[in-house]
Amino acid sequence: MLDRHLRPLIDPTLNRLGRSLAGRGITADALTLAGLALGIAASTAVVVGAFGMALGLLLASRLADGLDGAVARASRTTDFGGYLDITCDFLFYGLFPLAFVLHDPLANGVAGAILLTSFYANGASFLGYAILAERRGLQSSARGVKSLYFTGGLLEGTETILFFVLLCLWPAGFGPVALIFAGLCFLTALSRVLLARQVFRG
Template sequence: MLDAKLRPLIDPPLDAAGSWIARRGIGPNAVTLIGLVPGLAAAVAIAQGAFALGLVLVLLNRLLDGLDGAVARATRQTDFGGYLDIVADFAFYVAVPLGFGFAAPANTLPAMVLVAAFTLTGISFLAFATLAAKRGVATEAHGRKSFFYNTGLAEGTETILVFVLMCLWPEQFALFAWIYAGLCLLTVIQRSALAHAMFRSDTTE
């Protein structure tokens, strides 16, 4: 919901940093893989109860996630780069709730539900992008991407905000997880309704 609104604010500094990195011969895929390391490390830190460290690593992961796209725009975007980016994103999105699930027994059920909600959201996102590509539908509301980015209530910005809240108030993880799982479900419903409106006229199986 907030991603497209923030793009005009965050893209200029990211693009400047991305151009600087690209001039030093570092490619976008390398940035993606480097960025995945603190993302997974955040989950490990959270599982050990080191929530402040987990927060720092979450924010570092998101910074590098923004930079890989900026480096790609400064050099050359590739389909594999887009694939690698989305796989790394969802590995991170799943890892953080798992970290909280290991941190305390009371977190297990809400963590499982949140991971399931992320899975459904990811499936709806990628299925929509696949059909949009088939029809030649494109958008740059989220910047230049390798495939169609569909807007929803629960997007990257909202996910990071809820992860930050979870790290700041880990004792409230269950509450945040249940609420955000509900937002993810609403996003799936919203995206499905839009898919029905856009794709129902296609008779191809």
């Protein structure tokens, strides 16, 4: 919901940094993998209870994730780059909540399982829509220039990162916060299915 409003604010800075990094020979795929590595490190920090470190690594990971697209636009975009980016994003989005479950399985296990199920449903609705949109030649740049068709919803990338930040700042609240976010994820997936029914039914 917030992505389309933030993109005009952050894209000029990201694109400027992207051109600089591309000029230094840094590739978009390298930044994608660096973002994943930082995300894995952030998740590991959560497991051991180092939530302040996890927050810093989380923000660094998402900065790298934002810069990979900017570098690609400044150099050369590829289908594989878009594929690698979304794969790494989905892996990180699963690992970070899982880390809270591993940190305290008794307190966080049930809420974490429900949250990950909602992520699975939301991700399936997102990728399925993108496949059909590609087949029909639909395009959208409201959330920046992407390799895949990005549909909007209650929860997008910005909301997910804010959710992760909140978890780092308030780890004891994982259970109720995760359940609320899971409910919103299911609602986002449902709204996307209803939109697909309207757009693709014919």
